Amino acid sequence: MNTPISLSAYGWDEQRADAFAPHAAAGLLPARVLRVFGTLCDAVTAHGTVRADLTPLSARDPLDWVTAGDWAALDAAGDPAVLRALLPRRNVMVRSTSSKRSEGQVLAANVDRVVIAVAACGDVDLGRVERFLALAWESGAEPLVVLTKCDLLPEPGLGQLVADTAAAAPGVTVLAVSAATGAGTDVLTAALSGGTTVLIGQSGAGKSTLTNALVGSRAQAVNDVRDADGKGRHTTTTRDLLPLPGGGCLIDTPGVRGVGMFDAGDGVGQVFAEIEEFAARCRFHDCGHTAEPGCAVLAAVGDGTLPVRRLDSYRKLLRENAWIASRTDARLRAEQRRVWKRRSAEGRLTGEAKRGERQGRAGRAGDGRR
Structure with a gap:
């Protein structure tokens, strides 16, 4: 800890203060993550910047990993300090x-x-x-x-x-x-x-x-x-x-070579809002904008209103986003199946253990009667 800092300069507000109230009652400090490296991070608190261990917040899903911009509850008692919880992300x-x-x-x-x-x-x-x-x-x-x-x-x-x-x-x-x-x-x-x-x-x-x-x-x-x-x-x-x-x-952020879509269908629609407007005028509601009669999108390309490059880019991003979504759904289904199998196996083991206990008790009772 070092120079006192106003967290409002980092985006702290009443809504975040309300969300943090249970952590404040536990004696934790609000902190915003500045950078992450491995299992450690630098975070800023009202008392200054601090290095903290984020191991307690390790998660299997990369979408839940701690990142720059996160607000967290920090336990400053140890050295290094420890992040105990993340506040809900706004986006x-x-x-x-x-x-x-x-x-x-x-x-x-x-x-x-x-x-x-x-x-x-x-x-x-x-x-x-x-x-x-x-x-x-x-x-x-x-x-x-x-x-x-x-x-x-x-x-x-x-x-x-x-x-x-x-x-x-x-x-x-x-x-x-x-x-x-x-x-x-x-x-x-x-x-x-x-x-x-x-x-x-x-x-x-x-x-x-x-x-x-x-x-x-x-x-x-x-x-x-x-x-x-x-x-x-x-x-x-x-x-x-x-x-x-x-x-x-x-x-x-570090420079990126690849920029892959991830569940960004609404974002694609907003980037290509003019194409979506044309598509609303197509004769068929499920028009693929390839060779269908009455396609307003192709008509816009034909009269020069819509550049071919824009339509090609739109199609490409939609295909990629759909492919990623299908792969993600398949992965989630596979993980769900693994969870079900594990729970089923645990249930069988528990059942066998209980049956063994009952048989043991029955055997001991029979010995007593004899």
């Missing part, structure tokens, strides 16, 4: 892992905004931006797309990129910023004031450099992109929650 941002188990990975918890960082100086993959947006919308947080390193892309290229990105992100603010020159950072700083923001993007998108510019210090180490292919190195290796000078918090 989480989840992506699918690369494992064959089709599990979800929580990128951050209790966030109000998701900033999607995209390097303006490279080949911008709009389909990847749409993936990030689907996950952001699904979490319930407000997405914001930031084109970083805009000083490396002069006009008119930058203006066109902003327009193309905005077309792929309907209803989402798109900002062009440069941490090197400071261009656009004042607008971004104002947009992030208050609440908790998670910063996501590929390696080399300049997230750590942008984080340092927003925090106002060299909070994160930075590396140059590789000269060979222009791709970034994994500079940030943990998810770090940092306070912002103007209020609020920022969670910087």
Whole structure:
């Protein structure tokens, strides 16, 4: 423990205080998780920052693992301190892992905004931006797309990129910023004031450099992109929650190579809201938008209202999300079967033990009668 801190700067409010009341009665302290490494984490309390053991909160389901942004009940009596319980999460941002188990990975918890960082100086993959947006919308947080390193892309290229990105992100603010020159950072700083923001993007998108510019210090180490292919190195290796000078918090995350869907059907629908509007006008309610007569989606493609790229991306994300959902359902069913088998086996063992006890008592009673 060190310098006293106001937890309200980290998002503490009356609702969380009410949820924490039973833990306060047990003598525990409210704490927000700053970063996790192995079985330990750094957390902030009203008495300062502390390192804590999170072993008591170990869970089989990755969606229940402790992550940056979580609020927890902390037992400060030991060294290290111990996290005893998690407060209910208001929301989480989840992506699918690369494992064959089709599990979800929580990128951050209790966030109000998701900033999607995209390097303006490279080949911008709009389909990847749409993936990030689907996950952001699904979490319930407000997405914001930031084109970083805009000083490396002069006009008119930058203006066109902003327009193309905005077309792929309907209803989402798109900002062009440069941490090197400071261009656009004042607008971004104002947009992030208050609440908790998670910063996501590929390696080399300049997230750590942008984080340092927003925090106002060299909070994160930075590396140059590789000269060979222009791709970034994994500079940030943990998810770090940092306070912002103007209020609020920022969670910087490691760069991600893959952005898998995980139960993000509603998020996909929100990213492609115009396609869903067209689909509502199709002749058949179960139209697949491939070759059906009276398909309003295909008609929009035909008259140029809907770009082919958007429809292809929409189809791809829906297929992927459906596949992940089916794999997840199969995994859950398999786990449920294992639970049933274990309980059945335990029931048999208990029954056999009871029968053995009854037979033993009967035998002892018979010996007494003789």
